[in-house]
Amino acid sequence: MVRTSGTTGQDAPNRTDVSLIAHRGFAGVYPENTVAAVEQATAGVAVGGRPEMVEIDVMPTADGEIITFHDTSLGRVTDAPAELADRKVWETPYETLAELEVLGTGERVPTLDEVLDALPSEIGVNVEFKNPGSADVRPRENLPPEARADQKALWKDFAEDVLSTLSGTDHDVLVSSFAEGALAAVREVEPSVPLAAVFADSIADGMEVARRYDCEAVHPPWNMIADTALFNAEYGSLGPYEDIDLVEIAHEEGRAVNAWTVERWYEADQLRQAGVDGVIADYPGVLRFGGTAAD
Template sequence: MTDPDVIAHRGYAGVTPENTVRAIREAAARDETAMIEIDVQPAACGTPVVVHDSRLEGTHDRGGRPLTDTEGVVWETPLEEITSARVMGTDETVPTLAAVLEAIPESVGCNVELKNPGTDDLRFGESLPADAHDDRRDVWQPFVERALEVCTPFDGELLFSSFCEGALAALREVTPRYATAVLVWDDLEAGLEIARRYDCEAIHPPRNAIVGTDLSRTEYAGLPAGKPEIDVLEEAHADGRTVNVWTVERWSQYDDLASAGVDGIIAEYPGLAGG
């Protein structure tokens, strides 16, 4: 069994209001936390803000509770309105990327997921044909440049990830300084192709993509139940890449994946390693 790095998903969204400064501070204070995962996209002015959904009221189920008390598309909303929006019925508000990075000590890393550059046309989870690479890179590059500008003063470890090849292409175009990771949805082969194309340091598959685990017999994140056709852990390790698996919610899932030899576990809750 390995001892995987624990990556706090949105600052352990299972116990604190996700992607808020409070969540980040509390996650960073836990000894087990190696890295904190956050989601970034632009406000109307282009300033990177830390929020997951494309709409401020939310597009994913959170037990019937809206994401914030404000409505509208994130990248069409003024920054002041976004940063005053209260998250999930609490007094916590949507922060800027700069505010979140200020809350993370340099001893804890930050996984910045490039969620959206400000468009509905994402080409999510695709390995793009050659004739689309430049176009998708250009779509992402202005926002990636803004995000990198904000990240420059941060002294801790930074890892940039995305489900969108265009984001990784833009990051590699702008600078080779930072580590990158491809997030995988329902196409493991595409994930490996993109990781090799941009020499990503890591690959982030869903929790049921790891061959030989009980989780591989369950349906999740677009992957069907049953043995995965590709051993993404074996292939990624053969390529020298780190494998960080998302999103883990129970100690038994953590134990299953740690036994399989993954390098990192993106966790919804703290304390899963002590099950």
């Protein structure tokens, strides 16, 4: 299970043991969601040392393989020809995907099995459920009661496949998603797997979802953390947010707080001072300055 020792928030004001989570395998320096990214991110040769956990994204192919891939279409991440650039990943067979190059690096799109095999056993894995193979998913929503059963059903087969793959690994596992349906499906298929609700639009709505599925962690964007200079700072289309101290509330309820996606040491230091438990980062050195680096 996910490493949660010491992350309930009871001693948050004086904490320095912030976990470093490699976002897509430190996507700022390595080709995201690839075997090479996982290998390089966990080699410990970069400034800042090894992460405690690697975050990867998963979705299915047309023929049922589980791959690590973030976008719904192929164009940004791969060298797919023009006629394939806008094709949905889940409409593409793995045989086609396996021949594509990721971000001009010579790396190819891997399966979840391949990524897990490349990950050292002592490093945890945060598996983010991106899409089960459908345009009908409803991410970033606190679903109304009448929609919850259908959304759970939409994710259930994919959840069973991913959890079956994860059951054979020795890694600590944390499953996260923006989609309430994914969290519901995982809870039903394997209740013991730790969950993280990924927040985007509302602190109150996000906490309702986290409580509904008793999530062990919450994953807010870095500009959602109150009592920092980062709170409601410009970050794409995210925010402004309610004046709610998410870290305090989450810790009172025993939930860890891992903030995404951190790119600068200043952000990491502000978040550390606010008491977050982990930073999901694109670069390995973000915890090196401003306090005691995580081991």
